[in-house]
Structure formats: C-alpha cells, structure tokens
Amino acid sequence: MIPVNEPLLQGNERKYLLQCLDTGWISSEGPFIRQFEEGFAARMGRAHGVAVSNGSVALDAAVAALGIGPGDEVILPSFTIISCAAAVVRAGATPVLVDCDPHTFNMGADAVAARITGRTKAVMVVHLYGLPVDMDPLMDLAARHGLKVIEDAAEVHGQTYKGRPCGSFGDISTFSFYANKNITTGEGGMMVMDDPALARRCQSLRNLCFKPEQRFIHDELGWNLRMTNLQAALGVAQLEQLDALVARRRRMGRRYDALLAGTPGIQMPLAHTDTAENVYWVYPLVLEDSVPLDAKGVMKALGERGIGTRPFFWPMHEQPVFHKMGLFQGERHPVAERIARRGFYLPSGLALTDAQIDTCAATLKEILHDACR
Ligand SMILES: *Cc1c(COP(=O)(O)O)cnc(C)c1O
Numbered sequence: 526m527i528p529v530n531e532p533l534l535q536g537n538e539r540k541y542l543l544q545c546l547d548t549g550w551i552s553s554e555g556p557f558i559r560q561f562e563e564g565f566a567a568r569m570g571r572a573h574g575v576a577v578s579n580g581s582v583a584l585d586a587a588v589a590a591l592g593i594g595p596g597d598e599v600i601l602p603s604f605t606i607i608s609c610a611a612a613v614v615r616a617g618a619t620p621v622l623v624d625c626d627p628h629t630f631n632m633g634a635d636a637v638a639a640r641i642t643g644r645t646k647a648v649m650v651v652h653l654y655g656l657p658v659d660m661d662p663l664m665d666l667a668a669r670h671g672l673k674v675i676e677d678a679a680e681v682h683g684q685t686y687k688g689r690p691c692g693s694f695g696d697i698s699t700f701s702f703y704a705n706k707n708i709t710t711g712e713g714g715m716m717v718m719d720d721p722a723l724a725r726r727c728q729s730l731r732n733l734c735f736k737p738e739q740r741f742i743h744d745e746l747g748w749n750l751r752m753t754n755l756q757a758a759l760g761v762a763q764l765e766q767l768d769a770l771v772a773r774r775r776r777m778g779r780r781y782d783a784l785l786a787g788t789p790g791i792q793m794p795l796a797h798t799d800t801a802e803n804v805y806w807v808y809p810l811v812l813e814d815s816v817p818l819d820a821k822g823v824m825k826a827l828g829e830r831g832i833g834t835r836p837f838f839w840p841m842h843e844q845p846v847f848h849k850m851g852l853f854q855g856e857r858h859p860v861a862e863r864i865a866r867r868g869f870y871l872p873s874g875l876a877l878t879d880a881q882i883d884t885c886a887a888t889l890k891e892i893l894h895d896a897c898r
Pocket of ligand 1: 581582605606608652679680700712
C-alpha cells in the first residue's frame, strides 16, 4: 500500500529527542519550547510565537484572544476543515460562510465583502492545499471595515504571498504541525503575532489562565493547550529543514504535474498563481464532469490497487452538526459543493519516492482511461 502520507524525519529529530530523554525535560517547561517558538516566529516574520498542542486549538485560542464572542460574526470559507467553523461556534459567535475559487480552492475578497454586516468582527482567512489566498484585497477590506484577521496557515509553512511569508498577515496567524503538514511535531500547533499583549493573552489562555502573582486564583477560564518539549524538539529539528522540505514538496508536485499533464478528465492543481508558486501541501485533483465516476469511485479503485487517497473537505454548510444547531440551512456554495464531490488527493507525504509517484500517476491514468471508455 502506498500511504497517503508518511513524514520524513531525517534531520536532528532523533538527536534532540534523545536530549529530552537524557535531561528529563519532557513537559512544556523544557527548553525546546522557547527555541521552537522563537525560531518559528522569526522564520514567519513575526515577533512572537505561542506553541500549542495542535492547529485546531490554536484557532480556538486565537478566536478567544481576539475577544470574539456572542453577537459577533466571523466570515470564513465553507470549504475548509471543521476546526475553523468550530472555533467560531464554540466561542458563541456566528460563522458566516463564503464560497471558494474552483482552481485555487481559496476564498476571495469579493465574496467576503458581500457578507460584511454591522456585526462582522473578524475574517478567518484559510490558505488551502498549498496556494496562498490573494491577501492584499482582503487585508484592505479588513482595514476599511476595522475587522480582525485570523490567518490559518496550517497548510502553507514556508509558502509566501508576493514574497511575504504566509503566517505574517493575521492579527494572529495559526499553524498545525500534524504529521501530514509541511513540517511536523506529530501533533502540535503554533499561534504567531506581533502584539506583545496579544502574545501574553495567548500564553495565558494556553495555560489555564494561571495568574503570575497568584497561581491558583483565576479571573478567567483558559485551557491546557500546552505543547510538550518532546514535540518542540521535533519542531526545532524540522524547522532547520523547512526550506529543503518545501523544495521537496515542490519537486514532488512538479513530478505529478509532468506525469499527469494532458490526462483527460482531471483538473490539475495550479503550478502557480500571480503571487506564489504552489507548495503542493497535497496533490489535489478534481474530476471533470466527463468522468462517469465521482471522487469516491476513483478513490475506491485506487485503494483496490494499493494507493491511499483522501477526499477533499466537506463544506461547512453541508455539515449535519451545524444543521442541528440551526446554522447554514438552505445555504448554497456551489463551488465547494462540487469540489467536495469531485475532488480528492493523491499520496503526497514527504517520504514518498519518485517510483511511488510514478506508480500513483500511471494507476490513476489507467483507472480514468477505463472509466471513460
Ligand atoms: C490541519 C489543519 C488544521 C488543524 O490542525 P490539527 O493540528 O490537525 O488540529 C486547521 N486548519 C487547516 C487548514 C488544516 O489543514
């Protein structure tokens, strides 16, 4: 079986992990946490980094830290992971959805502008599958309306927009270091920001809102979102390799591009936009209407031939959990609906070999050829 994702851990990961074991520093109090936070924030062009246990809780904490709550609306894409909308809903605020572009899969400023109301407090920008959102018009829009920006950069470590790092745009920008991300700590996340007061607020929310003066007396409820020193040790080692790992993803993407170019029935990922080269966080394909199978059918055929795949995200406005809460009923976001049904991604982990890429591409072509006959 060619797995859909396998990470590559070939730098100083082992060495730094052994340092944790040898020194006994395994909790969040260990020295790799600070080192990872400072190194990662600097690499993203930010003043502060606050490491947390995953990318989903980074969004929860970002929403809370920006004071978003009941009565507030947050605009975000329908086509994304549930963590984004869940963070808004859990804060008691109202998620307001926009559709996405059929080729970049990203939200755009015009759609956001159309949904701004007097209650809009923030926009949650999500860069998807390796290409950045067109940030300039969105940042202008946010500035004009006094909106906070939360930037979910979980899929774009090392990516840039017009030469500026993804993760450098939000009032708070968040990352995930799950095992399939561009760099990984197994499980893990980070919030980055420039405002020192916001950094302190995020640190406090991460650590149960313990008070520095009187530890066990609390003015507010926080969470335990702490990352371990073991995870941060992996993070420091992975960060050292960020450029190399991003270059490797780009090479893998270009190899798929070359092998699949001209294949009837599939929409390939964009190799670049006006503002960025794709980092190919995953290798996403959308089946054209001429293919009589949907994504499920093609993924099943690939699975039967030993190739792991994942479907695209399922749109937030089609989630039963939100319908039960009375959210998004009757809403339509046709691009998100279509790509959710027609889209999937091929094995894209950093440990994938050229030979495996060749096998995946050849097998997909055979399946499409047979299906379209
Ligand atoms: C992976 C991901 C997350 C969540 O990160 P976890 O660490 O898995 O909780 C959030 N947003 C996006 C866009 C992601 O891809």
